[in-house]
Amino acid sequence: MARKISFADYSIVACGTMIPELNVLKETGFLDTQILYTAPGLHQDPNELERQLSKQLEKAKKLTKKIIVVYGGKYCYINMRDSYRTIDAIIEEMREDGYYIARTEVENCLDMVASVEHRAELAEGKKIWFCTPGWLKYRDQVFKGWDKANANENFPQYTGGAMMLDPIDFFDAYAMEHVEEILDFSDWSSLPLEARSVGLERLQNVLIDAMAEDDRKRL
Incomplete structure (x- = not known):
């Protein structure tokens, strides 16, 4: 029998737009972890998105050594003043030795x-x-x-x-x-x-794919 998937060693930082889906995954037991949210709709306010994301990542680092950021990479954060500053650049700045921080490898919430x-x-x-x-x-x-x-x-x-x-x-x-x-x-x-x-299978797989490689190998 395959081992039950567990996110107990992780905390999650997610866009508030995904609250409905992630709450269901938590209620059904798929996500056995804490979830910290930024406000919904911050793609229109990159400065506020960056502020809230950094703040929630700091909180998450006090909870666990492994963190999954539930955000898209292409459309969720667009900095018109600095095209080289991406959401991954923000996350990279929050990394430090001993921590695993990964973003879901998708373009947006769709x-x-x-x-x-x-x-x-x-x-x-x-x-x-x-x-x-x-x-x-x-x-x-x-x-x-x-x-x-x-x-x-x-x-x-x-x-x-x-x-x-x-x-x-x-x-x-x-x-x-x-x-x-x-x-x-x-x-x-x-x-x-x-x-x-559309079901929740894709979202579940997106979250699993964001886990550390050693954790995925144990599934």
């Missing part, structure tokens, strides 16, 4: 739950705006500072509508209590929003 190929299959050739549960649940933070003009500038290109990649059966339950929010989002973005179940 990639956490569905690969590029999977998203292409779901799109069926249409130009789709994809999101995850956190984009709707934390809409005010994710789209902080946006008005209808911003929406009109960004969303019309997605002629195939909007699709939530839903690995936790979030959409139907949320719609029961917050249908007005969903209708308001669709009105604001001028995109009909639907959800597709």
Whole structure:
């Protein structure tokens, strides 16, 4: 029998947009560890993202010697003033002897739950705006500072509508209590929003892949 996967030797620092999915993994016992979050939607404020990420990494280093950073590498942090300063550069500055710090090897939160190929299959050739549960649940933070003009500038290109990649059966339950929010989002973005179940297997594998090599070998 294969050994049960354990993250007990790790702490996790994650973008708050991933709270819904990571909470489910914690509740079901897959993640037997502490999770520290930065606020959702900080991709729009790189200075604040850097401040919060560094702060949470300092806290995590007091908890464990191994840390997994649940952030994408390409789109989550873009420093317009210094293109060479990436999220990996921030993480590298936080490393010190005796610590293992790894980032999830994905581009963004969409990639956490569905690969590029999977998203292409779901799109069926249409130009789709994809999101995850956190984009709707934390809409005010994710789209902080946006008005209808911003929406009109960004969303019309997605002629195939909007699709939530839903690995936790979030959409139907949320719609029961917050249908007005969903209708308001669709009105604001001028995109009909639907959800597709994608499961949690990809996110689980992304987290496992971020573990230290010796831990993966023992699985």
